[in-house]
Amino acid sequence: MLKELYPYWLAGQTASGEDERVVLNKFNSEAVARVAWADRGTLLDAIAAAQAAAEPMAQMAAYERAAGLRHCAQRFEERAEELAQVLCMEAGKPIRDARGEVGRLVDTFRVASEEATRLGGEVLPMDVTERARAYRGMWQRVPIGPCGFITPWNFPLNLVAHKVAPALAVGNPFVLKPASATPLGALLIGEVLAELDLPAGAFSILPCSVDDAGPLVEDERLKLLSFTGSHQVGWELKGRAGKKHVQLELGGNAACIVDEDADIEDTVSRLVMGAFYQSGQSCISVQRILVHESVYPELKQQLIDATAALITGDPALEGTFIGPMISEAEAERLQGWIGEAVEAGASLLVGGGREGALLEASLLEGVPPSLSLCREEAFGPVAVLSTFTDFGAALKEVNDSKYGLQAGLFTRDIHKANRAWDELEVGAVIVGDVPSWRVDHMPYGGVKDSGLGREGLRFAMQEQTEMRLLVIRDPQT
Secondary structure, three states, X not given: OOOOEEOEEEOOEEEXXXXXXXXXXXXXOOEEEEEEEEOHHHHHHHHHHHHHHHXXXXXXXXXXXXXXXXXXXXXXXXXXXXXXXXXHHHHOOOHHHHHHHHHHHHHHHHHHHHHOOOOOOEEEOOOOOHHHOOEEEEEEEEEOOOEEEEOOOOOOOHHXXXXXXXXXXXXXXXXXXXXXXXXXXXXXXXXXXXXXXXXXXXXXXXXEOOHHHHHHHHOOOOOEEEEEOOHHHHHHHHHHOOOOEEEEEOOOOOEEEEOOOOXXXXXXXXXXXXXXXXXXXXXXXXXXXXXXXXXXXXXXXXXXXXXXXXXXXXXXXXXXXXXOOOOHHHHHHHHHHHHHHHHOOOEEEEOOOEEOOEEXXXXXXXXXXXXXXXXXXXXXXXXXXXXXXXXXXXXXXXXXXXXXOEEEEEOOOHHHHHHHHHHOOOOEEEEOOOOOOOOOOOOEOOEEOOEEOOEOHHHHHHHOEEEEEEEEEOOOO
C-alpha cells in the first residue's frame, strides 16, 4: 500500500532532493515509508512559485474553486480507507479515530466548496453625514495572497485541511510544512490537489526541518502565516513574522464543569470520550473536570469504572480505544507529571501504567493547582478531578489558566449557561457536552495563550482575505 519513497510537492509537481527521512509506525517503531526532505533553497523556490501564482489564482472564478474543492472531497471519500490506514500507522491513531478524521477531512473540503461561492461583500450606506450625501460605498473581500502554513502531528489530515481548503476557496497559493513526525497525510492530500487544474505554483507541500522552515515565517513575499502547534513556538513565530498577517491555533488545558443537575450517566460517557479520545492528544482534550460536590461521589465512581474498561494497545485493532502517544519520550514526560502529582499528595484513581509509548488512561484527584497537570497542557490520556460548591467560584477556577480555547458545561440551567458564556475567558463554551466537541464549519480558536484568529471554513476564509472598499461619488447636476 505504501510507496517506497514519497516525493514532496514543489509548485504542484512531485520532486525530491538529496535528503530523505524515514517515517515510523508509532506503535511498534517500524519504518513504514521514506519521505523526500526539502531544504531551505527548495522553500525559497516554492515561495517564488507561489508569488507568481497569486494573480492567476485570484482570477479563478468562484464556481471553478468550488468545483475543485468538490472534486477533492469526492476523491478523499474514495480513498478513505487508504488514508485511515496511513494515519493509523504514522500517527498511532486508533483506526476508528483515524476513520473519523478522514470523514472530517471530507466534510471540511465539502463545506469549503459551498463557502467558495459565498465570499460576498456589502453595500455600505455613506450618507450618515451631510458631506457624504452624494457618495456610495461597497466592499468586497479579496485574496490576501501567498500563504505559509505550518501544521502539527496530532491531526495530520484535518488540520492541514483547515488551512488548505480555505486557501483554495478564496484563491490563495500556499506553501505548507507538515509535521516532521507525520508528513504522509499531507503528501497524500497533495496527490489529490495535483489532479486539479490549478495555476503552476498554486501549492507546495514540503516536509523539512525546523531550521530550514524560516522563510515560511520571515519571507515578506508570504502575506499570511497560519500555525497550529504549541504556544511557546507560536508566539515566537509571531515575533519573527514581520508585516504579514498571523493566525495561531495553539494549546489548551480544557476544563469541564459538571453541575448538580447533570445527567451523570450521559456526562460520564462524554467525559470519557473528551478526555481519552485519540489518547488525549488534542488541544481541546478534557484535562480539568470540576464537579459539584453533591454529585461528585457518583460521577467519580462511574468515571473510574468507564476509564478502567478502555482498551489500550495496537491502534490497528478495531477494539482499541487508547493507542500510543506520538513518542515514548512524550509518554515518559506525562507519566512523570502523574508521579509528581502523586508525590505532592494527589490520589491516582485509575491508570498511570506505561509500556513504551502506551500510557494508560489515567484519572487523579487532589492535584495541587500549581502543578503541571493543572497549569500546563498535558496532551495525553489524563484528567484531573476536583469539586466545587459555588458556581461562580467554578467559573473563576476555569479562568485561572493561561489558556482559553474551549470549555464544557453540563447543566440544565439556562441562566448558568448564559453566565458561563458571558464570563468564561475562552473561544467557545460547549453546553451539555465536553470542550473537545467541534464541527468543522464553526468558528474555532482561542484567547490568551491559546491563539489568535479563528479557523472554521468561513472564518478562516475571512482571515485569508482582505477587505477592499469602493467609494463612488455621484456627479452633481
